[in-house]
Amino acid sequence: CLESILRLILIQSKLVTPSKTFDQSENGKPQSTHSCSVCGKDFPYASKLQRHLRTHSGERPFPCSMCEKRFPEKGLLMIHERVHTGEKPFPCTFCEKRFASQGELRLHRRTHTGERPYHCSICLKSFSRHWHLKTHLEAMHSEVVAGFSRKKFPCSECEKSCNSAAELRDHQRTHTGERPYQCSFCDKRFALSGTLVRHERLHTGITPYHCSDCGKTFAQQWTLTTHMRTHTGEKPYSCTQCDKSFIAPGELRRHTRIHTGEKPYTCTDCGSFTRASSLKNHFRLHTGERPYGCDICGRGFSRSQSLRLHKRKHEQQHIPKMNPAKSHP
Structure with missing residues (x-):
């Protein structure tokens, strides 16, 4: 049915998390899992939950000894250190190129094999990159994706509904004005931990979002998403008054002023x-x-x-x- 097809697509693009049964006991029941108190995700091991929590807290306990960058996982630090050492231990068997990580090699090999492992089950298009599929879903099938999301936690102050109790708690701060997260570099405060993490990157210069196609890095995920469209060629924001399309809403907004004559x-x-x-x-x-x-x-x-x-x-x-x-x- 359509719903099951959509769920498969969303799982592929990581827009939703599939229902998982972790290490099962003999009677078929899942063993105890470890749940994130912020977003509700479950993990089979406490160590995996601990790593996940750093995505909320912004903690980066693994510093690079050669520059000021820090990382949430030791494996990411090891890959980064190869930027300084120049080490590229993963060779391509099709050409002479070498890579600093297995992930980079895997993506590169697809330029030789033509492999496109990420499939859109709505329109049957295939993509070589996960990001390309995600961008495609958001641009071409956004209404279907939005309609599929389930929101069970209504706000008592307005008509908005949220997907989890944690999301509802964060949303309610827009009504209360509460800003519990303070920047450790300046006096600014924020309602969401994620907003604080993104803000502090202005101070630290950390750019954790990496383009797998060209190597550019970005401080925020939405800037990477917009950048990826320069590789995929997708322009999801179309002008209603002419045939032009754009990769970002800001570009469309500025273009529309040519038609309206608006000068704000x-x-x-x-x-x-x-x-x-x-x-x-x-x-x-x-x-x-x-x-x-x-x-x-x-x-x-x-x-x-x-x-x-x-x-x-x-x-x-x-x-x-x-x-x-x-x-x-």
């Missing part, structure tokens, strides 16, 4: 703009600010694009760079 960013002196960045650049005409400096001649510019065009002139002239240590008469 206003200069109090002389006009309005469709983008915040355009308004920011415009303000520099009034303030005289020139934050983009040329490292060859010292000239300043209000826009990065102007600096790039200016530096091309130096490239044509082959002028040596300024030495900031030298004083000028």
Whole structure:
């Protein structure tokens, strides 16, 4: 039936967790499991629960001895350390490339074999990456996926329903204003532990979300999801007034202003703009600010694009760079 097909798809994309029976005893009943008090997930071993809890707390007990990065698991630290050592112990049997982890090798081998192990059972498309399937589901079958999710915990303050008691508790803080999670680097407080973890990455510079296609890393999962669309080619946000589509809602929002004429960013002196960045650049005409400096001649510019065009002139002239240590008469 359709429901069972959808559940298979969602399990493949990890949008829901399948019902699992861990190590069963002789009478067929599952042995005791260890449940996460934050999200309700069950684990067969306390050690696996402990590792999972770090996804909520943000704890990273394994530091790299060669840089400031820290990791929630020892295995991730070992893979990271190969960035410093250059070690690539996993060779491809089809070509001469080598990789730092088995996961990277496994993904690479699919470029040779053509394997596409992730299947959408709604439209029968196949994908070589889990992320490609997940992005496809969210973009092309979002209504079906959303309709399948079960929400059993209603909020007494509004009409919203949640999937678990923990999710309901987090949601209720939007009504109470409670912010129990404080940043250890500044005075900001947050209602959700996950929001705190993401915020603290602004201080630490940690970028834990890794693109398996090109190696880029990101501080937040949604930025990785958006980035992955540059590889899959999917553009799920379509303009209702023309044929253009976009990889992110912000891009669609900015494009729509071409049709509507909306200019929400206003200069109090002389006009309005469709983008915040355009308004920011415009303000520099009034303030005289020139934050983009040329490292060859010292000239300043209000826009990065102007600096790039200016530096091309130096490239044509082959002028040596300024030495900031030298004083000028």
